[in-house]
Amino acid sequence: MIRNSAARWLVFALCALGLTATACNGSTDTDEGGDTEATTGGDTATGTGGDTTADTGGDGTDDPPRDRTGINDSPYNDEPFVDENPTVEQPADNPAFEAYPQLEKIQLPEGFQIRMYAEVPNARSLELADDGTLFVGNRSGDKVFAVRDTNDDGVAEEVNAIASGMNMPNGVDMRNGDLYVSDIDKIWRFPDVLNNLPDPSKELVTDAFPTDRSHGWKFIKFGPDGKLYVPVGAPCNICKRDYNTYSNIMRMDPDGSNLETYVKGVRNTVGFDWHPESGELWFTDNGRDRMGDNRPPDELNRVVRQGEHFGYPFCHGGYLQDPQFDSKGCEQFVAPTQKLGPHVAALGLEFYEGEMFPDSYQHVAFIAEHGSWNRSEKIGYRVTMVRLNDNDEATSYEVFARGWLQGESSWGRPVDVEVMDDGSMLVSDDAAGHVYRIVYTGGS
Numbered sequence: 001m002i003r004n005s006a007a008r009w010l011v012f013a014l015c016a017l018g019l020t021a022t023a024c025n026g027s028t029d030t031d032e033g034g035d036t037e038a039t040t041g042g043d044t045a046t047g048t049g050g051d052t053t054a055d056t057g058g059d060g061t062d063d064p065p066r067d068r069t070g071i072n073d074s075p076y077n078d079e080p081f082v083d084e085n086p087t088v089e090q091p092a093d094n095p096a097f098e099a100y101p102q103l104e105k106i107q108l109p110e111g112f113q114i115r116m117y118a119e120v121p122n123a124r125s126l127e128l129a130d131d132g133t134l135f136v137g138n139r140s141g142d143k144v145f146a147v148r149d150t151n152d153d154g155v156a157e158e159v160n161a162i163a164s165g166m167n168m169p170n171g172v173d174m175r176n177g178d179l180y181v182s183d184i185d186k187i188w189r190f191p192d193v194l195n196n197l198p199d200p201s202k203e204l205v206t207d208a209f210p211t212d213r214s215h216g217w218k219f220i221k222f223g224p225d226g227k228l229y230v231p232v233g234a235p236c237n238i239c240k241r242d243y244n245t246y247s248n249i250m251r252m253d254p255d256g257s258n259l260e261t262y263v264k265g266v267r268n269t270v271g272f273d274w275h276p277e278s279g280e281l282w283f284t285d286n287g288r289d290r291m292g293d294n295r296p297p298d299e300l301n302r303v304v305r306q307g308e309h310f311g312y313p314f315c316h317g318g319y320l321q322d323p324q325f326d327s328k329g330c331e332q333f334v335a336p337t338q339k340l341g342p343h344v345a346a347l348g349l350e351f352y353e354g355e356m357f358p359d360s361y362q363h364v365a366f367i368a369e370h371g372s373w374n375r376s377e378k379i380g381y382r383v384t385m386v387r388l389n390d391n392d393e394a395t396s397y398e399v400f401a402r403g404w405l406q407g408e409s410s411w412g413r414p415v416d417v418e419v420m421d422d423g424s425m426l427v428s429d430d431a432a433g434h435v436y437r438i439v440y441t442g443g444s
Contacts, residue, residue, distance in 0.1 A: 171220035206256035299336035344380035345370035348416030356423025381405035
């Protein structure tokens with residue numbers, strides 16, 4: 001890491017122009033909003049992002065990419081995102097303000113309020129069980145939590161650590177009463193977890209994943225096909241590795257068998273969901289660092305078929321050729337459905353299917369943006385939304401909740417979003433150690 005401020009910004013400028021390679025290549029910080037706690041995966045093999053392993057995962061050129069019409073016309077190619085969606089201060093009578101005055105800083109569209117649901121250290125990925133129990137993962141911590149609202153008042157009364165000593169247990173998901181949790185290199189199952197709280201047993205499902213900590217924490221989720229989808233990020237800022245090991249989204253049967261690569265060319269996704277109508281997988285992806293403040297964008301991507309290649313490390317945002325990997329043009333890869341803000345660290349993603357929010361929010365893609373770590377002016381630290389038309393084309397990219405960033409100082413960082421049975425929305429915040437609940441009151 002370059003610690004001298006003037007020298008660091010000189011290197012960033014050279015990176016943006018493609019005039020230097022070594023300092024742009026390895027990253028000793030992590031890009032997901034730049035938590036610097038544990039990164040050993042910077043690409044130190046060569047100064048040019050060289051391939052140090054045989055690539056048997058294909059280069060993405062076997063199948064023609066989908067229609068790229070308009071990809072170069074996006075206003076977010078090399079410019080920061082400017083939001084025009086109106087948000088307003090919340091009513092002063094919000095019952096959460098007395099105990100948590102910082103929540104008054106959060107702005108939402110008119111008629112919405114944010115409230116405290118639970119205090120959970122380093123709250124990361126969220127998963128609601130059928131009985132309403134909320135499971136919460138960790139990244140900088142080693143625990144998994146079970147959170148319960150025992151009297152249905154919209155505030156959790158119980159927060160219990162149900163597992164500890166784990167290795168970045170970021171991802172959590174439920175299937176048939178069992179809780180699945182991701183470590184860096186393992187997937188664990190907690191059988192019949194609800195009937196064994198607060199001290200459930202766990203069993204190893206698989207240890208088939210790499211041990212790299214850089215981009216090694218995992219969001220996991222079961223798909224409509226019954227398979228568990230598990231991403232493996234690139235172990236670096238910019239490098240090329242075997243796509244059957246890194247820079248992919250994989251899937252497997254619930255018992256760990258039949259592990260296969262589903263899509264590739266994915267730098268680091270920490271959030272995905274399936275569209276409620278088409279059943280297609282959508283995912284966020286974090287763009288590379290050290291190419292300047294305003295490029296590349298983060299991405300919202302849509303998968304149409306298995307085997308698709310989304311560009312990394314050759315192409316970013318569907319339009320930006322990587323200066324170190326220029327042997328394959330952007331036209332060979334799948335472009336994002338929506339370019340997101342540059343370096344916003346887009347993480348959790350969920351399509352809204354609840355009944356509390358107005359009808360105009362149905363099937364909107366909500367995205368938790370963790371926030372930038374090395375941009376000269378911070379960006380992100382908010383929840384955004386992407387609206388789609390009937391053809392699953394993005395029609396707008398707007399801010400839904402903002403206020404965790406005040407000037408250049410942040411007091412919270414959204415990680416994941418989860419819609420509750422009543423239609424309210426939970427948002428985790430690993431910096432503040434909170435889980436918030438956003439409700440629509442209609443202004444009443």
